[in-house]
Amino acid sequence: MSLAIQAHHISKQFFLGERNQRTFFEDVWSGTVTGVQRLLQPQRLSLGEHSRPGFWALRDVSFQLHEGQTLAIIGENGAGKSTLLKILSRITQPTKGKAKIFGRLASLLEVGAGFHPEFSGRDNIYLNGTMLGFSKKEIRQKFDEIVDFSGLEQFIDVPVKHYSSGMYIRLAFSVAA
Numbered sequence: 001m002s003l004a005i006q007a008h009h010i011s012k013q014f015f016l017g018e019r020n021q022r023t024f025f026e027d028v029w030s031g032t033v034t035g036v037q038r039l040l041q042p043q044r045l046s047l048g049e050h051s052r053p054g055f056w057a058l059r060d061v062s063f064q065l066h067e068g069q070t071l072a073i074i075g076e077n078g079a080g081k082s083t084l085l086k087i088l089s090r091i092t093q094p095t096k097g098k099a100k101i102f103g104r105l106a107s108l109l110e111v112g113a114g115f116h117p118e119f120s121g122r123d124n125i126y127l128n129g130t131m132l133g134f135s136k137k138e139i140r141q142k143f144d145e146i147v148d149f150s151g152l153e154q155f156i157d158v159p160v161k162h163y164s165s166g167m168y169i170r171l172a173f174s175v176a177a
Helices: 024-030 035-040 081-088 121-131 136-150 165-176
Strands: 003-015 054-066 096-101
Touching: 003 081, 054 081, 054 096, 081 096, 121 136, 121 165, 136 165
Parallel strands: none
Antiparallel strands: 003 054, 003 096
């Protein structure tokens, strides 16, 4: 199995009350820096530049994930789960360390983001899969596996607005996984 994700000593510090801690997308949207420049010349925070107190959302996180493996990130509120996903998704950058992604990454920062309540589970698999970067052919090939993993065979043609929250989450996770 080939390497899919490598996290090497990732740490992320936030500074309380500090404004203008912008994300990659905010920089691109405002036009202050291009995405290519930001990725090639990452801005690093220096403790000497900040007078406000800070806290570490992540400290020295390292792991490797190989192709075909699934990673679940669990923990208490404030443990840094979303921060790690944002770093892996390149929404924000680590204060220290680096993450390497080999291939495509689908993270569940907002479960079911992009699902349309009026569409069936079947239609939402295609819609969400497309939003995650999969081709129609790839989705078609994995469709049965997605439905089996979700356990929603009986409800796949029902609009997701009629799903319980648990059913909705299972379907969203199944598409992303």
